[in-house]
Every structure is written in structure tokens, then in C-alpha cells.
Amino acid sequence: LIGARSSKYLAAFLIAAGMMLEITLRQHHLSWLLLALPFGLASVVPLIPVAKIRTTVILTVILIGSGLLVTKESSFKLPSLNVKRIQLANKVVAHQKPGAAIYTNAYLLAYTLASPNEPSQVNFLAGYDMIYEPFVLTNHVNNQNKRWVNAVENNFYGNLLWPCLADKRPLNAGDLLVLSSDKRAGVIYPIEIWKQNSSMIEHVGGFEIWEVKQDMQASVMPELPPWLPPAVVSTMCP
Structure with a gap:
């Protein structure tokens, strides 16, 4: 030196x-x-x-x-996003009742919670990023977008709820809604309506954990926003 x-x-x-x-x-x-x-x-x-x-x-x-x-x-290492996600996942599991399903608009959290043994318990509410942007990247070619959708579904143990499935999925008492503060998810899904029949049991960072209090059929979702072409939705559901 x-x-x-x-x-x-x-x-x-x-x-x-x-x-x-x-x-x-x-x-x-x-x-x-x-x-x-x-x-x-x-x-x-x-x-x-x-x-x-x-x-x-x-x-x-x-x-x-x-x-x-x-x-x-x-x-000295600051808590990484991975550590925070695991901590949040542990809190969600602590509140989960036997047989109850989890609905979340946070993909990485859904990926952390999803298990190959119980694929029906975790449901990811696909938002703007996973719906419109891939459609743009594939140059609006429907068959390419469909292949992308299939690839995502094949690599995810839980259920991916695209917009066309939002009004076909019943919510049961005891199910958990784990919602991030990302407002874009609310444009597609009737989250505010779901909250009316649920109660918030914990607020963790930028996430809210809600418990569904009574069985309900998901309300019909709002009309698609103008930036979301119908062709996008048609490639995601049969």
C-alpha cells in the first residue's frame, strides 16, 4: 500500500x-x-x-x-426481496385454514407458495404486466401469445386466473386474499367487491391479507379497458 x-x-x-x-x-x-x-x-x-x-x-x-x-x-446485508417474500409467505401460511385457497396478485409470492402437491390452493390473479405487455412483445400475433401463455402455465404449480376466468371462480369462506398495493390489478378484477365480503386480518409492508367471510361467486368483472384488446383475452382461455 x-x-x-x-x-x-x-x-x-x-x-x-x-x-x-x-x-x-x-x-x-x-x-x-x-x-x-x-x-x-x-x-x-x-x-x-x-x-x-x-x-x-x-x-x-x-x-x-x-x-x-x-x-x-x-x-450488514440488507434484507433482500427474496427474504421478505419468504417472510410474507410464512405469515400467509400461518393464517391459512385447512383446505382454504389463496388468491394473490403478486406473482413471486404465488410462485413461493405454490406446491406441486396441492396445486389448487394458490391462485394468481394475472395483472397488466402479464397480460398486455407479452401481447405487445409478440407483435400482436395471437398464436405466439398463446404459446407464451402455455409456457407460463406449464411452469407454475398453482392456478393462473386470466381475466376471462375471473367471474367463474367461486370464493369460499376462509379463503385468503393477499393483495399488493399495485392498483393495476384492480382494473381487471373486482377486488373491491371481494373485500366487501372479507375482513383484513394483517397488513404486511405493501401487502394486505384478507380473509373471505362467506361463500361468494366472483362478480362479473368490469369491461375491459381500452388498452387491453379482446384478442389478448381470447388467446388465454378456451
Whole structure:
């Protein structure tokens, strides 16, 4: 590190510090930020008139401390989306009654909860992203969109409820509605009507967990919005 006092090492130490800062931002590991500090400090050593021995001691202490922190980086790691999703899934399961179904508009949560042993328990309410955008990406070619729909269904253990199925799925007492704050799902499904016969039992972050209090047939969904061509819906249901 003392060699950084020579200008020929300056660029290398700056690059190393920059790479570690980027890892810090991407991975949320504060230990990488601490590792970047000695390299950054070594880069500016030539500008600071300090004794070499003092510089060596300071940088050595920082490196040792950073190395110790790397071994415990989990203590600095921010909760990832995967961890939060698993925590939410555990809360949902804790509220679930035997035989009750789960309806959610959060795909990753549905994917986490879905099980090959009980495929009928988890129902994903397909929203705007999974309906219209793939249709656009396939250049509005119906057969291509249908192949995409089949691929998604074949890789999901639960039930995918497309708009044309929304009014054909009965909700039973004890079923759970796990709804994210994404308002786009409400454009397609009569979620507000479902809530009238349900009660919220927990609010977790950006999600609400509702329990259906009485059996009901899902109300007929509203008319399709103008940005959702009928051809999209026709490719998703028989």
C-alpha cells in the first residue's frame, strides 16, 4: 500500500476502490464499502504529507477490520426481496385454514407458495404486466401469445386466473386474499367487491391479507379497458 505513494499506482487503486463501491451499491454489503476505504485512502496518500510508517499502520488496521467484517457480512446485508417474500409467505401460511385457497396478485409470492402437491390452493390473479405487455412483445400475433401463455402455465404449480376466468371462480369462506398495493390489478378484477365480503386480518409492508367471510361467486368483472384488446383475452382461455 505504501507503493501507492507513487503516481503509477494511483489509477490501479482508484479502479479497485471504484469496483468495490459498485459492488456495495449492487449487493448492499457494507463490508465491501469498508474494503474500498483503504484503497481510496491509499490513492490520496501521495497528496498527504504523512510519515510512511503512520500510513502503513493506519491502512493495516483498516484492512484487518475490513477483513473481519467480510467474514460477518451477513450482519450488514440488507434484507433482500427474496427474504421478505419468504417472510410474507410464512405469515400467509400461518393464517391459512385447512383446505382454504389463496388468491394473490403478486406473482413471486404465488410462485413461493405454490406446491406441486396441492396445486389448487394458490391462485394468481394475472395483472397488466402479464397480460398486455407479452401481447405487445409478440407483435400482436395471437398464436405466439398463446404459446407464451402455455409456457407460463406449464411452469407454475398453482392456478393462473386470466381475466376471462375471473367471474367463474367461486370464493369460499376462509379463503385468503393477499393483495399488493399495485392498483393495476384492480382494473381487471373486482377486488373491491371481494373485500366487501372479507375482513383484513394483517397488513404486511405493501401487502394486505384478507380473509373471505362467506361463500361468494366472483362478480362479473368490469369491461375491459381500452388498452387491453379482446384478442389478448381470447388467446388465454378456451
